[in-house]
């Protein structure tokens with residue numbers, strides 16, 4: 001990892017990408033930047049692991065934290081900005097503490113979520129979204145004020161985050177399973193590739209929808225994973241507590257009952273019947289690349 005010590009001379013060095021908030025996404029992004037030879041600097045709120053100590057406080061006019069940040073071609077904001085004023089404030093503070101000129105003006109990229117698209121229909125990057133959503137308000141401000149770009153991400157997975165581990169949290173009853181339509185995800189490696197692509201081929205003032213271009217059916221996934229777990233236990237490859245074993249059997253019963261009750265002939269359900277569906281083709285087409293990870297298991 002390229003280390004930029006807080007307050008050191010190296011902070012004044014120009015980097016290609018400045019990551020404001022090196023959290024989970026950066027565990028994929030930083031190795032890619034290293035492989036691609038892109039100079040970067042990264043921040044965390046506590047300055048751990050040689051990152052720059054930086055916490056954005058929307059109420060503070062203190063320019064000192066911004067002065068510790070290097071100038072960059074692209075400034076990636078990974079943490080949520082909310083409501084009106086925060087995006088403008090961050091951009092103003094950064095620009096006022098760096099020498100902005102005709103030749104040098106950074107491109108800002110904000111990571112957002114696809115939950116701003118709420119209607120039970122198809123959505124792509126140009127579809128109407130919930131403009132009252134506090135994150136969407138801040139993203140719109142970044143787009144308008146600094147011609148920034150926004151990557152609205154589907155559910156993040158990879159390494160420690162595996163969709164099959166989400167089942168227990170999101171499906172606690174048959175009613176909850178019934179309500180579950182589509183799942184949309186994007187692997188951390190593809191998020192990293194998308195950020196690098198946008199860094200190299202910046203699209204000013206553009207909102208993108210980032211997914212792995214699949215529409216997964218929660219009923220199909222729940223059934224598949226339950227069967228895999230039960231088979232693993234029966235073959236002796238897997239050990240799970242009794243209640244977890246019983247839960248898999250329960251999930252299988254719920255899925256089969258719901259299929260009869262709801263007139264679903266086969267799984268996965270038709271995309272038109274799973275509600276909200278995301279069309280993520282636009283970004284990949286624009287960048288001339290494709291996601292490398294699909295078919296979650």
Ligand SMILES: NC(=O)c1ccc[n+]([C@@H]2O[C@H](COP(=O)([O-])OP(=O)(O)OC[C@H]3O[C@@H](n4cnc5c(N)ncnc54)[C@H](OP(=O)(O)O)[C@@H]3O)[C@@H](O)[C@H]2O)c1
Pocket residue numbers: 020021022023024025026043044045046047054055056057078079080111112113114152153154155156157
């Ligand atoms: N989880 C999902 O499935 C999902 C889906 C779609 C979109 N998203 C969005 O995608 C983005 C990236 O997700 P992620 O999982 O990589 O996030 P993450 O792991 O929570 O990382 C966020 C980073 O921002 C830093 N940070 C937080 N508040 C800050 C502040 N006020 N000032 C400066 N830095 C701050 C954190 O610092 P520390 O490391 O010191 O805490 C951390 O490094 C987030 O905006 C998230 O909401 C997530």
